[in-house]
Amino acid sequence: xxxxxxxxxxxxxxxxxxxxxxxxxxxxxxxxxxxxxxxxxxxxxxxxxxxxxxxxxxxxxxxxxxxxxxxxxxxxxxxxxxxxxxxxxxxxxxxxxxxxxxxxxxxxxxxxxxxxxxxxxxxxxxxxxxxxxxxxxxxxxxxxxxxxxxxxxxxxxxxxxxxxxxx
Numbered sequence: 001x002x003x004x005x006x007x008x009x010x011x012x013x014x015x016x017x018x019x020x021x022x023x024x025x026x027x028x029x030x031x032x033x034x035x036x037x038x039x040x041x042x043x044x045x046x047x048x049x050x051x052x053x054x055x056x057x058x059x060x061x062x063x064x065x066x067x068x069x070x071x072x073x074x075x076x077x078x079x080x081x082x083x084x085x086x087x088x089x090x091x092x093x094x095x096x097x098x099x100x101x102x103x104x105x106x107x108x109x110x111x112x113x114x115x116x117x118x119x120x121x122x123x124x125x126x127x128x129x130x131x132x133x134x135x136x137x138x139x140x141x142x143x144x145x146x147x148x149x150x151x152x153x154x155x156x157x158x159x160x161x162x163x164x165x166x167x
Contacts, residue, residue: 031103031113039065045096050089052078072110086150116146123147
């Protein structure tokens, strides 16, 4: 009986450990390459969870590239990352209008990852600092009216050069 209990304990421990290994997901696997085509759409925030491991917002679509009346879920960064990018919990309220440029989920679920977010009549702000420097240098932000994130890996947009930062 003792070997059985030892084996059962080992299997249980192994299963618990492997489930935590697979708990985190790849954003690229879920939403595609971050250089791929994005969709633009608007909606009304109908639910918010500002917490870890990821911030989520439920959005009822009102226009753009998605069907009006459909309900989608915004998945985003953990709270600390989102706040480092220049967003705050107080910016988002149920009933607010939201404009998104983002990537749709690849698994036929109504989820998206935002490239840029605009709340009400505020600025359209970047939600992905990893490509901000490239997008600033290429003029993508200027063309799309996107404000770079507040924290570009610890450096300001001026790091890309005065001419680029002026854009």
